[in-house]
Amino acid sequence: MNIINQNIQINNNTITLSMKREDLLHPFVSGNKFRKLKYNILKAKEHNYEKLITFGGAFSNHIAAVAFACQEAGIQSVGIIRGDELADKIEDNPTLLFAQNCGMKFEFVSREEYQNKTSESFISKLNYKYGNHYLLPEGGTNELAILGCEEILTNNDFHFDYICCAIGTGGTISGIINSSHSNQKIIGFPALKGDFLKDEIRKFAKNNNWELVTDYHFGGYGKITAELVDFINQFYMNTQIPLDPIYTGKMVYGVMNLLANNYFPNGSKILMIHTGGLQGIKGMNKLLEKKKMNKIVF
Template sequence: MLPIQHPSHNQKISFENPYGISLFVKREDVLHEEISGNKFRKLYYNLLEAQRQGKTKLLTFGGAYSNHIAAVAAAGRIANFETIGVIRGDELATKYLENPTLKKASEDCMQFYFATRTQYREKYSIEFLAELKEKFGDFYLIPEGGTNEFAVKGCEEILTEEDHSFDFICCAVGTGGTISGIINSLLPHQKALGFPALKGDFIKDEIAQYAKNNRWELITDYHFGGYAKFNANLSTFIKAFSQKNLIPLEPIYTGKLFFGVMDLISKGYFPKNSQILLIHTGGLQGLQSNILEKI
């Protein structure tokens, strides 16, 4: 259905620390050139389920710079599904081609429905979904961000046998699907740490719906003000880290995760000689907008 172009691998990060910490990055970002990281994992079984149900259209939701929207559009083109993106903000209807994410999704033949902010808040209501079905016909619904039972199933495959030696598995958190899958794949000696890109720990309840054990924790101190917000310190860190390690990062998810883990290491948060694995969840299409240069 969706072919893996390059298997993920673990890359060691060399850095000096007085605690004997070993740090590796699982390069999920290399799985596929257009549908990388957790988006590939989340969509894989959803597309199989859509195919099983005999659906020919995929409909989902997202904002103007959504990695999820870009991934669904590309996946639909590759797997021969029509795609519909319900986009937050009707003001974008006349200028979406100025947005690199929406422009690429359009080139991948995604149709758009630009919802008002009020409509978007009620996007899962029976009335709004009925309106969308009347307009676009029957479709397979993928939630905003892609998180559902099929997404979690895909993310359970992120960890493999080569990861058994790690003590901590760290990943960025958006809608909670990725870390839920990771939690379900943990060995008894392992703990998952999630770094939310949004303010607060409200995503805890969403994760708890899918998580099959309690060996996890959310670290909520590295959101940098909220979703899609960051500052010069984060930008400087990302540029330096990426240049030194040849690992591209973006400031919405992975940059915050890597910054947070490195900061916690420097503060002695992790026990001595811990082995830590960071999950690189991709999402690099956002760099097309030169976001790091805009502060």
Template sequence: MLNSLNFNAEISSENQFIADFSDGISLHLKREDLLHPEVSGNKFRKIKYNILEAEKQEKKTLLTFGGAYSNHIAATAAAGKISGLKTIGIIRGEELGENLENTLAQNSTLQFAHSCGMQFRFVSREAYRKKETLEFQQKLNEEFGEFYLVPEGGTNQLAIKGCEEILSEKDKEFDFIAASVGTGGTLSGLINASAENQKILGFPALKGDFLSKEIRKFSSKNNWDLILNYHFSGYAKVNAQLINFINTFKKKYEIQLDPIYTGKLLFGIFDLIESGYFPSGSKILAIHTGGLQGITGMNKILEKKNLPLITD
């Protein structure tokens, strides 16, 4: 039984002190991961106003896109169940649909989404790249009927509106706000909600600088920067150094980090503090965006590669 969730209510998260460093630098962590057990972190923020809009339009079905271990797929399935909406997931990788029973037995993310009632449509990677085209979406309409479409990763104007609610009035005391970046939606919301004197730092989980263009679609402010050195070779790429950092952080601070986003974020922040990036006296607030459901799947990959496992 999933916990109930009122998307009409104002929900805020607590800031947890992490550590003081030399030169008067301090680090706090906004615990967005604790918002809800199944729809946590930035996924709650992104889906909130999309759920309300779907209900306003009297749509009965949510349709969205994602990979086999997508946090967005899991969160959308859970949010749909809580809200009484049907959910459809267009999943990258048609081979996963050849033996659904076997796929669900090996993939905890899809197993969870399926348990929430999500219907899957597995497509080839070539077809998946065309998901935003009118032709592709018309075919989905023909197959599934009327639905409310939520984009991959959940990022649209309504998602930005939700992510603007991450920061509260009390967060204006911080000089730097730092967050991991996937599609750019969360960072755009943080930028829009930030004070003029604050600097927003984004740590992309993907390799490359293409996200700047995406962020500028949703925000006109210039008080932000992307830190491009902590993607660990690309999306979902990890190594023993990152895993050891995540495990050490968990042991020391009793906070679980995920290896795709928040683990890389905190690794980068600690490294920048050590290298003197932040001015003396800086107060830093990092955003924990959740994503912990993917750890089980990542550990299976790490085990095959003979790398250290993420402790829970």
């Protein structure tokens, strides 16, 4: 695995800022998706499941990663996609087109129906239609995903005082919390509004050395502003590190803002986790182009 901790220059000689390049794990199943799928795919194969079913939206990193991972493992994949209006727009959607080319079959459902995807009636319909299958939740977070994410931190990372990562469903940060040392502080940056994720994280996290900073969601999940685009592009120019606009870009913006406001004590060693998600940039750039905004460079 070509994973490196890349030092990033900042205008503060007393603070060390580094990034763990989990986006380099795999060209198509990168970052936290590689970690989350590792043991789930192994279990599906061990139990001879021929089909894996999961859920996601139009530009879902999870959908793209599952499609490729299942193709590699010789398992059929089915994506339950939020938004029935997307059924005839696959060719215009880089994520869905990639997943389809990997062999994933789609079932498009209305946004209202999608909200009930974990209900007993919805699951029963899946069981009736698809028979014996391995069911993976949206975002891939379950106990096996946490197990995989616990492998993000290694012995080489225990000298860091702060570990920062973006949050979607809470699985990645839970794994990081579980494998961290008690003297480390884990800081999560949710891509969604609100702090309801605390309850989700508490389901899996074994330690209490963490907190959420909820000020950098830029309007909520999937939302983006010109300010964030400019930051991501400037960061790429300065470091040659591409950032996705949904997760890692917001986290890095938040860390830099906290640094500027003296949030971290002098002498702090900070590690940011790059959780991948770069495949979503193409889809986001299409939306930015329609809005006549600057596109993301990567």
